[in-house]
Amino acid sequence: xxxxxxxxxxxxxxxxxxxxxxxxxxxxxxxxxxxxxxxxxxxxxxxxxxxxxxxxxxxxxxxxxxxxxxxxxxxxxxxxxxxxxxxxxxxxxxxxxxxxxxxxxxxxxxxxxxxxxxxxxxxxxxxxxxxxxxxxxxxxxxxxxxxxxxxxxxxxxxx
Amino acid sequence: xxxxxxxxxxxxxxxxxxxxxxxxxxxxxxxxxxxxxxxxxxxxxxxxxxxxxxxxxxxxxxxxxxxxxxxxxxxxxxxxxxxxxxxxxxxxxxxxxxxxxxxxxxxxxxxxxxxxxxxxxxxxxxxxxxxxxxxxxxxxxxxxxxxxxxxxxxxxxxxxxxxxxxxxxxxxxxxxxxxxxxxxxxxxxxxxxxxxxxxxxxxxxxxxxxxxxxxxxxxxxxxxxxxxxxxxxxxxxxxxxxxxxxxxxxxxxxxxxxxxxxxxxxxxxxxxxxxxxxxxxxxxxxxxxxxxxxxxxxxxxxxxxxxxxxxxxxxxxxxxxxxxxxxxxxxxxxxxxxxxxxxxxxxxxxxxxxxxxxxxxxxxxxxxxxxxxxxxxxxxxxxxxxxxxxxxxxxxxxxxxxxxxxxxxxxxxxxxxxxxxxxxxxxxxxxxxxxxxxxxxxxxxxxxxxxxxxxxxxxxxxxxxxxxxxxxxxxxxxxxxxxxxxxxxxxxxxxxxxxxxxxxxxxxxxxxxxxxxxxxxxxxxxxx
Numbered sequence: 001x002x003x004x005x006x007x008x009x010x011x012x013x014x015x016x017x018x019x020x021x022x023x024x025x026x027x028x029x030x031x032x033x034x035x036x037x038x039x040x041x042x043x044x045x046x047x048x049x050x051x052x053x054x055x056x057x058x059x060x061x062x063x064x065x066x067x068x069x070x071x072x073x074x075x076x077x078x079x080x081x082x083x084x085x086x087x088x089x090x091x092x093x094x095x096x097x098x099x100x101x102x103x104x105x106x107x108x109x110x111x112x113x114x115x116x117x118x119x120x121x122x123x124x125x126x127x128x129x130x131x132x133x134x135x136x137x138x139x140x141x142x143x144x145x146x147x148x149x150x151x152x153x154x155x156x157x158x159x
Numbered sequence: 160x161x162x163x164x165x166x167x168x169x170x171x172x173x174x175x176x177x178x179x180x181x182x183x184x185x186x187x188x189x190x191x192x193x194x195x196x197x198x199x200x201x202x203x204x205x206x207x208x209x210x211x212x213x214x215x216x217x218x219x220x221x222x223x224x225x226x227x228x229x230x231x232x233x234x235x236x237x238x239x240x241x242x243x244x245x246x247x248x249x250x251x252x253x254x255x256x257x258x259x260x261x262x263x264x265x266x267x268x269x270x271x272x273x274x275x276x277x278x279x280x281x282x283x284x285x286x287x288x289x290x291x292x293x294x295x296x297x298x299x300x301x302x303x304x305x306x307x308x309x310x311x312x313x314x315x316x317x318x319x320x321x322x323x324x325x326x327x328x329x330x331x332x333x334x335x336x337x338x339x340x341x342x343x344x345x346x347x348x349x350x351x352x353x354x355x356x357x358x359x360x361x362x363x364x365x366x367x368x369x370x371x372x373x374x375x376x377x378x379x380x381x382x383x384x385x386x387x388x389x390x391x392x393x394x395x396x397x398x399x400x401x402x403x404x405x406x407x408x409x410x411x412x413x414x415x416x417x418x419x420x421x422x423x424x425x426x427x428x429x430x431x432x433x434x435x436x437x438x439x440x441x442x443x444x445x446x447x448x449x450x451x452x453x454x455x456x457x458x459x460x461x462x463x464x465x466x467x468x469x470x471x472x473x474x475x476x477x478x479x480x481x482x483x484x485x486x487x488x489x490x491x492x493x494x495x496x497x498x499x500x501x502x503x504x505x506x507x508x509x510x511x512x513x514x515x516x517x518x519x520x521x522x523x524x525x526x527x528x529x530x531x532x533x534x535x536x537x538x539x540x541x542x543x544x545x546x547x548x549x550x551x552x553x554x555x556x557x558x559x560x561x562x563x564x565x566x567x568x569x570x571x572x573x574x575x576x577x578x579x580x581x582x583x584x585x586x587x588x589x590x591x592x593x594x595x596x597x598x599x600x601x602x603x604x605x606x607x608x609x610x611x612x613x614x615x616x617x618x619x620x621x622x623x624x625x626x627x628x629x630x631x632x633x634x635x636x637x638x639x640x641x642x643x644x645x646x647x648x649x650x651x652x653x654x655x656x657x658x659x660x661x662x663x664x665x666x667x668x669x670x671x672x673x674x675x676x677x678x679x680x681x682x683x684x685x686x687x
């Protein structure tokens with residue numbers, strides 16, 4: 001039973017949930033069993049927000065067991081400390097430090113840039129699957145800018 | 160043809176409601192239930208926000224009197240407000256399909272308590288279904304209507320935060336029994352609960368429960384998975400999913416219809432394993448029912464009554480581990496948005512050193528630094544009434560420092576009853592209420608209400624005007640201020656009203672900044 005665990009974490013308004021919505025859709029379209037978990041409501045008023053995606057052949061709990069995340073994507077450096085214990089020992093942390101944020105046309109596309117960086121590690125999923133999901137979740141006029149952010153993130157990772 | 164989607168539990172309920180042709184959905188917003196009606200409306204369903212949960216359940220009951228499939232949606236504490244009609248409709252039974260969706264919040268992600276609403280099913284005497292993922296949220300919604308129509312009873316669909324907000328795969332159902340034709344038949348012995356009829360109805364209700372319990376003994380809602388005979392786990396709802404990850408080797412009895420329990424199925428299962436543990440979130444309801452029936456099971460340690468369960472905690476429960484749990488870093492707490500109109504309202508309340516009774520909404524965040532301006536928060540509508548109690552009992556000097564703050568949606572919910580009390584049982588020192596009117600139900604996601612002039616689907620509605628209602632109710636002084644642009648006036652006015660023995664309401668009116676953005680977006684769509 002091989003389940004892959006991904007966490008997105010940041011602050012309210014940064015697009016954490018959009019990031020996992022897009023990732024969840026990509027994995028769903030690829031035919032994986034997918035579960036995505038988060039808590040809405042009070043926690044979103046500018047506070048810490050995190051969202052989890054689990055995928056594989058069969059997923060039971062939607063919540064990643066503590067310390068068992070394979071990937072931790074953090075949108076705000078201050079949230080690394082709060083979330084790092086969720087990552088497994090040899091897990092991969094991706095934060096704004098790892099991507100060329102200075103090249104972002106709009107800082108709001110940081111979530112997509114980081115998703116691009118993550119995509120390098122998820123080798124079972126081809127680029128087109130991500131771009132199709134971006135098209136599905138973003139308004140037409142924002143697509144080009146987000147595609148650019150995604151590709152900048154994707155090309156910034158040397159793996 | 161059956162279709163496949165990745166949906167949250169709330170979206171799955173909405174889709175099931177559409178697919179089984181629910182006539183009417185009525186609710187009051189409350190995390191984690193709020194998205195159900197919005198989604199149902201987007202799918203073409205008829206959905207309405209009621210001023211509170213009691214009203215929403217009653218409107219749904221009325222619809223079911225006409226044989227329509229109706230649902231009422233609310234958060235767990237909302238069921239407290241709707242408890243009055245719930246307990247009596249449990250006696251009456253319903254001619255049409257009637258489902259109450261109770262969204263519980265174990266762990267209190269966004270609530271003032273973590274009450275376990277499975278208790279309501281037992282107490283009122285109605286069946287309760289517990290989905291464990293979005294597929295079951297979809298399937299059980301449809302089955303809840305089938306059960307309701309078959310046994311002529313309200314059915315509670317009990318969701319929890321994780322099931323409401325987690326997304327998982329849903330395959331839709333093409334073979335749904337058609338909804339009955341809408342029709343009305345007079346039946347006073349069932350629908351008029353005068354004592355003579357209610358005595359008989361109570362017996363009918365107990366018989367219904369006995370029938371459903373017998374049905375549950377062989378129902379598809381019970382799933383038995385026999386693996387190891389060393390360990391057996393009885394579970395329901397989201398806990399089942401954690402159990403499957405925490406103890407893949409265990410035998411599992413999963414219960415979907417959690418009240419009335421299939422007690423003989425449980426007894427037979429427990430006899431098949433050496434050790435049988437009940438893993439349930441919240442109160443030890445199934446564990447206690449098993450022990451009362453003489454079934455040898457272990458419940459969880461008391462420390463696991465608190466908060467949500469997860470895979471790690473279920474591992475600990477199964478290992479009988481009662482050592483203190485590691486604290487998880489809490490992160491940055493929520494706060495009032497930059498530019499939120501409540502900020503200026505609270506700065507003045509804080510600086511005047513008042514006793515402020517608070518209420519439920521974004522503005523409850525006024526308790527945190529840098530404001531620390533709220534003294535109490537009990538439940539929806541309680542700010543005005545608890546403020547009145549303080550005014551009646553405190554010595555005059557302190558009584559005159561008491562102010563109640565309440566939001567606009569909360570005012571229409573049950574705050575308005577507090578105004579009735581204020582006018583009727585006026586404290587000797589009067590009272591001052593500040594209505595923080597930001598023109599929306601902000602905390603739960605910007606839902607419309609009776610005072611916004613828009614229905615749930617954004618179409619125009621008649622608009623109730625707070626100041627008109629207050630004036631008609633004979634409140635001595637009703638003033639409207641913008642605490643951001645007229646901060647000095649607000650402060651002076653508040654001091655003046657506090658110094659008098661009048662009963663006064665100050666409406667601090669300025670739209671929620673997120674609400675303005677939402678309306679601008681909606682207007683843009685319309686132009687397109």
